[in-house]
Amino acid sequence: QVQLVESGGGLVQAGGSLTLSCTISGRMVSIVQTGWYRQVPGKQRELVASINSGGSTNYADSVKGRFTISRDNALYLQMNSLKPDDSAVYYCNVRGYPIIGSWADYWGQGTQVTVSS
Secondary structure, three states: OOEEEEEOOEEEEOOOOEEEEEEEEOOOOEEEEEEEEEEOOOOOOEEEEEEEOOOOEEEOHHHOOOEEEEEOOEEEEEEOOOOHHHOEEEEEEEEEEEEOOEEEEEEOOOEEEEEEO
8 A cells, every 4th residue: 555644744934945855655556656745625626747757847836936846765855935825735746556457546634835925
């Protein structure tokens, strides 16, 4: 069973930085994509950044140039020049094949990021 645990959230002033980490435990035959999503109350969860198995990255327009996603044995999100609008619960996501022929989508429990003005 794959488990994801996020850390690194917290309270920061506008203009500050935070780095989120997501530890990934458990085996998968193939990880197709990993990413970070965020959600605020009353709104849909939205993609922040993703990185696929080939190393290609994708960013939401609102975070381009400020956030950087990276992955080694864990998944990271470096967030710079934070704005109050970045405040949300951030979720780690892994999708792929835990076993051959079986697709799965895994989520962490979320970590709160609050940016004060």
